[in-house]
Amino acid sequence: MVRAGYGSLLKPVAPTRRVRAGTRRGGQSYLPVMLPATAPILAASPFTLEVAGRPLAHVPDLHALPGEVLHLCGPNGAGKTTLLRVLAGERAGGEVRVLGSAPGSRGARADTAWVPTDAALPDDLTVAEGLTFLAALWSRPAAPLLALAQSLGLSRWLDAWPAELSRGTRQKVALSGALGLGCALTLLDEPFGTLDTASRAALLDAVRARARAGGALVVTTHGEELTGLPVRRVTLEPA
Numbered sequence: 062m063v064r065a066g067y068g069s070l071l072k073p074v075a076p077t078r079r080v081r082a083g084t085r086r087g088g089q090s091y092l093p094v095m096l097p098a099t100a101p102i103l104a105a106s107p108f109t110l111e112v113a114g115r116p117l118a119h120v121p122d123l124h125a126l127p128g129e130v131l132h133l134c135g136p137n138g139a140g141k142t143t144l145l146r147v148l149a150g151e152r153a154g155g156e157v158r159v160l161g162s163a164p165g166s167r168g169a170r171a172d173t174a175w176v177p178t179d180a181a182l183p184d185d186l187t188v189a190e191g192l193t194f195l196a197a198l199w200s201r202p203a204a205p206l207l208a209l210a211q212s213l214g215l216s217r218w219l220d221a222w223p224a225e226l227s228r229g230t231r232q233k234v235a236l237s238g239a240l241g242l243g244c245a246l247t248l249l250d251e252p253f254g255t256l257d258t259a260s261r262a263a264l265l266d267a268v269r270a271r272a273r274a275g276g277a278l279v280v281t282t283h284g285e286e287l288t289g290l291p292v293r294r295v296t297l298e299p300a
């Protein structure tokens with residue numbers, strides 16, 4: 062799992078479904094091919110989210126197929142961040158499955174990107190070095206991460222140290238890393254909150270691109286930033 066862009070040494074595993082060799086109607090044979098999985102990337106039956114041993118919120122049925130964006134809604138304190146931490150495997154709750162595995166398991170972590178609001182970056186690497194390092198850890202090309210960073214307005218910060226960055230700029234670096242890797246499941250907590258107007262548009266494009274590429278995303282926001290995307294709203298109700 063990628064946490065704030067730099068959290069894991071695990072390698073991602075692309076979900077695939079093998080189609081057996083056979084014969085088409087008309088007698089033409091065809092070779093085995095690998096198709097994208099159509100099973101849900103994220104699946105969870107309704108459950109009650111608990112904090113400190115007390116019920117906090119009712120979580121409705123949570124399913125996300127490849128290409129789906131879930132807009133996680135609810136007022137302040139509803140439990141959105143807490144639920145994202147459950148999906149990321151940082152805390153227990155419900156019978157959640159990510160790519161068929163429990164959150165936090167090797168199988169789930171290997172293809173989950175998680176960007177909390179307090180993004181942590183490696184202090185001893187510049188922005189470009191950090192993104193390149195992250196890509197190398199995942200055996201992925203660095204170009205998409207760097208291109209995303211540039212589209213988010215980070216061109217002048219690529220040689221900067223994390224300590225030199227503002228809160229919003231740090232967040233853009235973490236978002237570039239997480240979305241640039243192209244994980245099956247991407248969890249974004251208030252990703253638009255600290256971004257300027259131009260960067261918000263670029264981030265929306267990146268979210269759309271990730272979904273079109275077959276990823277599933279769960280995004281929290283209090284605003285209307287996701288307007289224009291075919292999202293499914295998931296609302297947390299008080300328990």
Ligand SMILES: Nc1ncnc2c1ncn2[C@@H]1O[C@H](COP(=O)(O)OP(=O)(O)OP(=O)(O)O)[C@@H](O)[C@H]1O
Pocket residue numbers: 112113117135136137138139140141142143144
């Ligand atoms: N470790 C914890 N111990 C006790 N209470 C906690 C803990 N973590 C979260 N909470 C409480 O759980 C509730 C839900 O918090 P959470 O951050 O998930 O809400 P949220 O919907 O993300 O809110 P916001 O929109 O303000 O970000 C809050 O009342 C919070 O104080």
